[in-house]
Amino acid sequence: MAVQVGRIPMETVATALGTSGAAARRVVAFARYSRDGGFAVLRANLRFTAFMAAGSVAGAVLGGLLRGVFPDLVLIPVLAVILLDSEVRLARHD
Template sequence: MSLPTMLVAFAHYSRDGSFAVLGANLRFTTIMATGSIVGAVLGGLLLGVFPDLVLIPLLAVILLAAPLQK
């Protein structure tokens, strides 16, 4: 269900030029994309190492702390 939503949003934001800011901030975009990919890979690898009872609370702490960063 999320794929059609993502495709419609992508089409909408592509038409109104919202993605132009990504090209204007290419260094930032590259750093964020790289961090996301590395984080996803490491997170996937950790699923087999640490139990869910450790990973889920850790993720909750990270998500709660993220807005506090400036």
């Protein structure tokens, strides 16, 4: 049974909400990094930057692989908690 919001499938709604949240985080992070000179720090620490980028790619691949192993009823709440934690940490950052 497919869950829908009106005539829109829930997967579409979840994707749109996730994308809008990610876009907001990117804008805030970019503004803070620009203001604080963070990009200069990343350029000065290219090994660290490469390590973090590799971790992001590995996490994305692992997440995609886990989608077929665990049901969406498990993965979506876990992802929601991770994203909420990220939002709270970003909001508290000075």
